[in-house]
Amino acid sequence: xxxxxxxxxxxxxxxxxxxxxxxxxxxxxxxxxxxxxxxxxxxxxxxxxxxxxxxxxxxxxxxxxxxxxxxxxxxxxxxxxxxxxxxxxxxxxxxxxxxxxxxxxxxxxxxxxxxxxxxxxxxx
Amino acid sequence: xxxxxxxxxxxxxxxxxxxxxxxxxxxxxxxxxxxxxxxxxxxxxxxxxxxxxxxxxxxxxxxxxxxxxxxxxxxxxxxxxxxxxxxxxxxxxxxxxxxxxxxxx
Numbered sequence: 001x002x003x004x005x006x007x008x009x010x011x012x013x014x015x016x017x018x019x020x021x022x023x024x025x026x027x028x029x030x031x032x033x034x035x036x037x038x039x040x041x042x043x044x045x046x047x048x049x050x051x052x053x054x055x056x057x058x059x060x061x062x063x064x065x066x067x068x069x070x071x072x073x074x075x076x077x078x079x080x081x082x083x084x085x086x087x088x089x090x091x092x093x094x095x096x097x098x099x100x101x102x103x104x105x106x107x108x109x110x111x112x113x114x115x116x117x118x119x120x121x122x123x124x
Numbered sequence: 125x126x127x128x129x130x131x132x133x134x135x136x137x138x139x140x141x142x143x144x145x146x147x148x149x150x151x152x153x154x155x156x157x158x159x160x161x162x163x164x165x166x167x168x169x170x171x172x173x174x175x176x177x178x179x180x181x182x183x184x185x186x187x188x189x190x191x192x193x194x195x196x197x198x199x200x201x202x203x204x205x206x207x208x209x210x211x212x213x214x215x216x217x218x219x220x221x222x223x224x225x226x227x228x229x
Contacts, residue, residue: 035219037168044224045160045168045211061218062125095167101215108215110158110173117167 002026004096004115011121017084020118022096029077030054033099035111036070036081038092046092050099051079086122093117126150126214130222137227140201145225147212149193156215159188159197162224163208172197173215202227 007021022034036048049060051070058070064083072079083090095118097111127150137143147157155175160168170179172188175195185200199206207229212222 037221045162045213045221047213047219047221050219059218097167108156108158108174110170110179110213110215111160111168112170112173112179114167114169 002098002113004098004113006094006096006115006118009119009121011123012086014086014088014122014124016086016122017082018086018120019080019082020094020096020120021078021080022115023076023078024098025077027098029072029079030074033101034070034072034079035097035099036068037095037097037111039095039117040089040092043092048081048094053079083120086120088122091120091122093119125218125220126153128212128214128220128222130210130212130225132225133223134226134228136229137202138229139204143199143202143227145197145210145212145227147190147195147197147222149195149214152192153214153216157188157190157195158213158215159186160211160213161206161208162211168211171210 005023010018012018030053033050035050038046051058053072069082096115098113100109129148131146157175159172162168171182176188187198209224209226211224214220
């Protein structure tokens with residue numbers, strides 16, 4: 001069964017950093033792009049960036065440049081996203097999602113498999 | 125960045141009716157558009173990609189169309205399980221989402 005399993009909820013102080021993990025099962029992490037999306041309480045979806053696990057290449061939303069780092073460990077089929085300098089408005093559910101984008105043809109396929117979400121709460 | 129604007133933001137409808145949600149892009153985005161459904165407390169679910177291609181397992185009452193800067197998601201006959209929030213997303217460069225459309229009874 002293809003799925004993405006994320007790490008558990010986190011409570012962090014303002015100014016701290018948090019790392020959320022996303023482990024792929026049922027497929028090889030390196031076969032697809034992986035995106036990170038967040039959703040603040042009662043708000044819409046906000047795209048944060050992607051990582052291409054095969055190469056480690058990344059593309060971040062401008063808003064998160066310098067504060068978000070996406071990495072991966074292909075030996076354990078796991079991707080990571082670190083957010084530094086946490087603020088109260090970083091309180092959100094963070095999702096990872098798979099993207100079967102075809103590099104050769106440029107064909108888009110959307111984000112077809114999502115993790116269950118990780119709640120990150122930033123509070124003093 | 126390309127911005128996506130959905131309309132309406134809130135839609136009230138009854139079982140069995142046809143509903144349409146619009147997504148307008150700030151510039152042309154070719155076929156790089158997807159639609160998602162999200163229910164409270166759940167991850168989004170991919171419904172349609174490349175403007176009009178139905179994701180495997182999604183009921184055929186969902187359809188997508190459009191080109192250039194204007195796109196639509198249509199549900200031909202609303203079912204009780206369709207009441208949710210719907211988002212469009214640009215599938216290139218920076219993968220921005222629309223602000224969402226809440227569909228309620």
